[in-house]
């Protein structure tokens with residue numbers, strides 16, 4: 001499977017021909033060819049330079065740099081952050097968020113030609129991905145395009161998306177989560193005529209809500225993943241930040257607002273709902289506006305997902321307030337982790353699925369006038385299954401997880417490892433099926449014949465995980481549990497829970513059942529994964545949940561929105577999700593991966609080759 005080398009050469013030559021890649025003399029040219037290998041077997045490419053033939057409507061510099069900001073009272077926090085400087089285009093293209101590590105809000109118009117000069121002022125490689133945007137493969141921030149400290153990477157593309165909220169964030173191989181966690185992320189809005197015609201609340205009445213969780217030490221510095229458990233389940237902070245601020249509060253008039261919500265956490269899943277039971281009026285999701293507003297009791301929001309809310313405070317009294325909370329739910333983490341959480345994770349005081357506040361809206365001004373919610377918001381160009389290239393044979397995206405291997409379609413990420421099912425003809429529409437492939441990484445998958453490192457290391461030797469043998473229990477005993485438990489066993493079979501006592505009983509029963517028998521590691525490890533596909537947004541055709549998880553599923557099932565365009569979909573344990581996704585306009589490598597960023601970095605990522 002190594003047509004990719006040829007592919008790389010073709011792509012390189014094609015780009016050079018178009019002037020998309022300029023190079024400083026022959027040595028650079030040689031560097032760009034396959035002679036030199038970069039990290040992870042990726043080709044070392046000369047960074048794209050500005051093309052003289054590309055006439056941008058908008059141009060700005062975007063720098064990644066170390067900085068320090070005041071987040072908590074007292075000492076400043078060291079972060080990594082994006083900063084931007086507009087060179088050409090409308091003034092509102094770049095809007096800073098005051099006192100935040102988050103990158104500035106970027107506002108683009110559909111049809112604009114955009115040039116972005118990315119400066120790497122960090123001490124490590126990075127590259128930026130425009131999550132949600134439909135751009136050429138070589139403008140998409142694939143990890144093969146990372147640039148070293150001091151280098152500049154030029155992006156040039158036309159905005160083809162409909163109006164919507166997107167995300168920009170780093171995508172370097174095995175370092176995405178840490179860079180995002182350190183602060184490198186921002187919201188990118190696309191606007192278009194369809195949206196403008198609606199007269200939705202804007203300006204002071206349109207508020208970005210970027211939700212993230214972080215863990216701080218006593219010196220107000222960020223703590224990141226400390227052990228394998230943190231990576232396996234994803235890393236969870238114990239403090240919720242909105243737009244980079246703790247205890248976030250907005251002062252509102254008694255009228256309608258548009259809240260543009262983004263889950264920018266690396267792993268945490270939220271179940272958003274107002275504290276007084278007021279339902280959420282959803283007007284849009286990842287890929288922009290819905291056709292009609294939809295009222296939901298709550299909405300599940302996984303990392304990478306976006307939500308456009310119509311929040312109407314009309315009729316509320318001055319001084320009243322409404323709190324957006326994450327409401328209780330269960331079933332997204334492995335039962336083992338949920339049960340052992342206290343012990344393994346230094347007692348995170350904010351368990352996933354518990355009930356906690358996210359931000360407060362306080363009515364500070366009574367007004368009599370408010371815009372009306374439009375009954376019709378947009379028109380979506382839906383595709384029928386019959387219009388797909390493969391109505392009978394959906395392309396699989398099989399999720400498998402384990403302590404040492406996070407896989408998609410049975411394989412960890414590896415460059416130039418395109419499988420047949422990952423080759424997609426350009427300008428086709430594909431039916432795809434995302435499901436849990438139990439047992440992946442635990443011996444059921446055939447080991448790769450090639451014996452090449454990467455995959456071999458991940459797949460081999462997973463047979464027995466004597467993980468928990470002889471483990472002590474008790475919530476006081478927090479230290480120490482972490483290390484020991486993940487030790488890869490000798491062929492210990494499934495001795496996992498051997499010798500374990502169940503104790504506190506505060507975690508709700510589920511534990512024992514799952515650990516029990518037979519299900520083995522596959523069952524025990526199974527958890528929810530937000531699966532993100534680069535490129536064009538997709539539509540959700542169906543979800544089918546496994547009968548095993550009914551009680552858990554009942555706590556989340558009303559929180560999914562299926563009648564909008566998505567690029568990230570939360571796949572619950574036991575759930576199978578069918579989607580229809582177009583692959584139009586651009587050939588090349590487009591990633592698909594788990595947007596639990598710790599999982600992504602552990603290898604739960606693959607490439608599609610559109611050709």
Ligand SMILES: [Cu+2]
Nearest residue numbers: 529594596599
């Ligand atoms: Cu995942």
